[in-house]
Amino acid sequence: MAEALANYLWPWLAYLSVGLLQCVLLLLVPFVGAMFFVWVERKVSARIQDRLGPTRCGGKFGWLQLLADGLKLITKEDLRPGDADAVLFRIAPYISFCASFAALLALPFSNGWVAQNLDVGVFFILAVLGLEVFGVILAGYASASKWSLFGAMREAAQVVSYEVPLGMCVVVPVLITGSMNLVTIGQMQAGFFTQWLVFHDPFTFITFWVYFTCATASVNRAPFDLAEAESELVAGFHTEYSGFRWLAFFMAEYGSMFAVSGLAAILFFGGWNGPIPITSMLGLTPENGPVLAWIGNLLGLFNFIFKCVLGVTFMVWVRWTLPRLRIDQVMQVCLKYCTPIAAVMFLGATCWTYLLPGGVGLRAMPYAQRYVTSAPADAAAELDRIATTRVARGGE
């Protein structure tokens, strides 16, 4: 896209404009998503608690409520405690927000529709989501309040420990697909839902649930929301926040929820590939020209967003269903259950992929064999073969 644009105007302008476009599109996710999810949460929690939820703001199902929330938050006064560390207090929300936003950079929304197609996308997303905690910590520390500090410390402990099982769970699909490129992973699950990695083998199935638990914890949603435990710490790390900074935290939270849900969708639920491959059935594939392919990608986009929303809704549901854990219980869940289970799943998936024909191990080994045993000539021949294929595809 950028290359295409570069033919018409200065390359830097082209890159700049494309980059800006992508940024704007991605910003929609936290902003709109946050508002939408707040509404969803209100409604779901209301239904779970046998209430109607917001109805007074007009609109069907009181959908105007989300505008009202936004307006309220934006117009609210931005307070700052007297002896707070001004700079940190100010930038902390934005750090969180940037982190959750940057996570979206590597998240492919459809086949090839990704802002930055990183070869280590999975890795990148985990890393950046891990950064989100900084905002929380800094906020907790900067707003010189013991409640905040407690919340921040809990958050720090919780996130750092939950990154371990999270990483393990994520490694399982990577192991199976043999790539950390989210686009590749998504493409590998093309076809019917039987292709989804969650159904690849029993281990991945269990792995998904472990992953979802850990993800919920790492974005400190209930029942893991120790950082803002209304009943104990007034509101945890954002006790002292109000107005737009508070909103930033909020958006960061929902953004990261969206991100982990998207990651789950791509890693386990085939990303943009639906239960039924409608796009390929309708012939909306690159073979039939860019336009149809674009349309197919659009369908894939909706499919993907739907899955993400589903995931978020699930988190909401869980939040309003389960009671909050105590901090030691949180740690227990992480260290005594999630980590071992994830490790076992990792082991099992490895064995599965090695033992079953077509597994990654069985595919990688002949290569290593050829590498170790064959003469450089064969390697050169291999290079030529690949080069020719590349040339051929470059031609298309």
Place this chain on the structure above:
Amino acid sequence: MAPDASLPLLLGLAWLLPLVSFTIIVLFGPKLGKAGILASYLATGAIICSFLLSITAFGIWHFGGLGARADGDGAHSTTIAATPGDMHAAEDAKQEADAHSDGAHADAAHGGEAHGAEGHAAGGHGAGHSVPTSVPNHYTKDWYSLAEFGPLKMSISYYIDSLTVLMFSMVTLIASLIHFYAFGYMHDELHAIEDHEVVLSNGHHLHRPGRFYRFFQYLSLFCFSMLGLVIAGNILMVFVFWELVGICSYFLIGFYIERRSASNAANKAFIVNRVGDFGMIIGLMALWGSLGTFAFGDIKNAEGKVEHGIFSTVRPAEQIAGPDGVTHEPFSLRVPDGMVKSAAMDKITQEGIESTPDQVEVWRQEKYGYWLLIIAGLGIFCGCVGKSAQFPLHVWLPDAMEGPTPVSALVHSATMVAAGVYLAGRFYPVFTGEVLLIIAYIGAITLFMAATIAITAVDIKRVLAYSTVSQLGYMMLGIGLGGWAAGLFHLVTHAFFKSLLFMCSGSVIHATHTNDMRRMGGLRHKMPWTAYTMLIGVLAIYGAAIPFVIGFSGHYSKDSIIAQSLSFWQLNPRHGAILSGLAIAGSGITAFYMFRMWFMTFAGKPRDHHVYEHVHESPPVMYVPLVVLSVFAVTAGFPWLPFSVPKLLEQARYPGAVATAPLLDKVVFPEEYLSHLDPFHSQAEIMITFVALGGLALAVAFYGLRLLNPDEAKSQFAPIYRVLWNKYYFDELYAAIFIRPVMFFSKMIANFDRWFIDGLIHRLAAGVKKLSLLDDAIDRYFIDGLVNLLAAWTWSLGNSLRSLETGRLRQYVMFIVIGTVALTLLVRWSVAAGG
């Protein structure tokens, strides 16, 4: 099963069974039952089994008629009976006693009648009437070859003839009885005992655990050794078992090793025996060096080739015609070629005369090698002297009575000491006339001396010990005078009655807990079995008999010895007078001291009431063997029994005339069969009867009826009494000749060692000490100084560097950086300088 297979099997088993029991007891002695009582059952069972085996062998021998010689039938023998007569005449042709020799012939004819009983009983063959003309029936073979050094074969072999069988039966019988007897006698050893004769340094008596099993273990070992000595087929094996019985007697004498007297006696016995054995070794070397064989008989080796043994080498069977017509009669003593050659070695080597048969014959005529034969004989006899306590070496046997009485009975009267006589008998064919004469004199001296000593002894066991010595002297005398069968006959009979006597004395001691006859007396009321069996023994050794009708066993054997001495006397007046005089006197003295002992012990009134009250008859297990033995003591000598001892011995007699003594002129040894004829036989019988009666009368007068007071006699013959009391001062003599000089010499050596060598060493040590002190000083002040100096430097350096160690992390960082910078600059400069 052919006897040549069955006899070795039976006797070999009988020989090895005690070894088995010995091994078991050695390994598991204390664990065998309570206090090892099972050990006694084991040993007894073993010896009884071997007794049964021996008896079986005896039966096989006798009823198998194995005693018959190759030429053994009457007709032959009678004809041959003449030839020895001629030969006899030829031998002492220089003597003018033709009439005597004729008379001898006449006697020979008549004697055949006179001893018809023997003749008939002997199953018609002429043993005892003449010189046998063929090798006695024997079985000899190698069991196992230990080693071969060129011609010399060291092997475990057997030589079985009637003598062997006889000895086996006798030894195993007595040993079995004594095993039984020892049950009763040694039962104290079953539990821990307190030895009252041992006083420890702390003044208490010794407490020690019982050694019951050990006693029987020694007995088994002894039986094994004794039987091995008897069955041995070569002189080397004899020597080996000779030493084994020696060590057994050492163990048994020193059984109460804690008693100084016992250990001294054991050492004495062992050392004295060494003296004799040294002579024996010389004899062995002489035999081997000249003959190259140890075997007694001819042995077919693996190739079926006959290897000549000592006997057939010394007394060849064939008639040999010398160069100058001097013929060699069959089986007569002849210096073997080996000895001649080795004697003439210098001639062969220096003068280069090659030893052709004729040349050897010439040398033999010149008596080359004869002295070698004498040395061989004397050497072997030395061993016999040591073992059976003959005159110079008799001192150990009385002291050996320190051992338990069963041991004295078995080892030191019946079997081991008799082994010397047995060996002398075995080797009889090899002895030259000179050696025989020496043997005779030794025997005579011994028997007289021991008998005289026995008169004064008051220790009951010592009396018996001295009587043993003197009886052994009789045997030696008999053998030395050419009375081969007589000596061995006496050996057998003596074994029975002397063991009987010893066991009786043991029973007495067991009852009175003392050896001193002066504290006994009148015991026959308390212990009749012992008393009367002992009386039988005394009568047996006394040789009681109704002349020409019947007598105790001792009568026949002693009678035949005396008869032989008489026939010797008749041929050689001078020597004969001394020898037979001593023998006859000895028989009288024997009668005297034996009855003295019996009277002092059993007759009269109890002298020590304290002892008398505690006396009691021994348990049956002790006196039943006495009864059995007394039966044998009575009957062992009957000559008309089908398997009487003399007949058996005759079956083992080696053919050929008695050796001559060329070096001593006018000494002629009569053939033994002559002594069975009158007048010698009857003379002997009458003589000893009267002499013994005289001795008996004296004893009765002194001790029986107390007509005479022994104390008066003592004071009257005070000097003689003192000499006798001190046993002719033999111990003092040896102490003076051997022990003191040796002690003195060793003291001198010890002083030299202590003062000179030790002093030298001490000086050296002192020097080394000084040196090391110097070294130490160097070490301490110089080397340590250096090290300390270095340490001090390091210390101060560290102290000075301490201040750098500020413990400030940031300073360290700075130091690191400075170091890095400095290094880099250095490298750069060096590179710049290099480039």
Place this chain on the structure above:
Amino acid sequence: MGPINWHTFFFYLYALVACGFAVAVVISTSIVRMALYLIVALGATAGLFFLAGADFVGAMQLMIYVGGTLVLLIFGVMLTAQGPLVSLRTTGGDWIVAMLLAGCLAALLIPAGLTVSSWHTGHPVTTAEKDAQDVQTVLVSTTIAHGVPTAGGLPDADSNGIPDKQPITAAPLGMGLLGARVDKLGDVPEALRPGMSGYLLPFEVISVHLLVVLVGAAYLARSKRRAPNR
């Protein structure tokens, strides 16, 4: 003046951020701010890594350093965050000495970096080289990932030689850690290959080392009785 080399532009951007915040770390007196600055500096360094074509290392930097290490660090900061401890003043003398040392080091290192002329400028990666590299990546990705070439796994050379798609380095690195050096296909003679285990052993050693560190840190950090305040 030619077209702006965006690669260069972003390099300078990240470099300035990294250096600036590194210096800020030094200068700052508040420990918490130091932590913040450090985060930014390291993040910028990660960006530099991305620019240098080491995207896996960059992601690693983000994840482990920024995500892990620094969280630990701030954790520690807050555990020890008491008024007097937050800012421990340093004497001027120290500052002077430190600056002198910094000067010396700078005088050593920066010239050292500038000595080699062939390092001064990168070069537009020619198609052939890119082909070679891409072929490696394709080779790896095809052999490892279902044989399907990754979408956009083949970066094009645009006019400025900026690879608009990051080269694939994760798989080759993984293979290298497993002992197969796919980036040097022809280099190693056949005879040597079977024995060549790449970085397998260091990899294992590091893993065990990490485990030990985990245990050791847990042991050290467990709270003991506090000493009476001095």
Place this chain on the structure above:
Amino acid sequence: MQILTQSVGVSHYLVVGAVLFISGVVCMAVKRNALGVLMGIELVLNGANVNFVAFGSKFLRSDSAYALGLDGQLISLFVIVLAAAEAAVALAITLNFYNNHSTVDVDRADELKG
């Protein structure tokens, strides 16, 4: 604007690495707070990493045949991992020190001074 037009080389990265390194060293040298020292160490390690990556990259030098290739990246990976481990242990030590001395001033940690 000349510099923006030409491509950067290893030297640029080396300079950046040097700056990071130096600032890390200075940080270690001047910070009395143990955690500050720790941060300095992290900086130093990063400077080294920058160099490794730079040497490993193919784009940054005119003679890319001599580039370290993957080795640079691998080594930097190891460095990162070890840095993490080191950070964990150092932090634990610091906490221990804090628990025992109720301070994190490295200048107070001089019981072993000579």
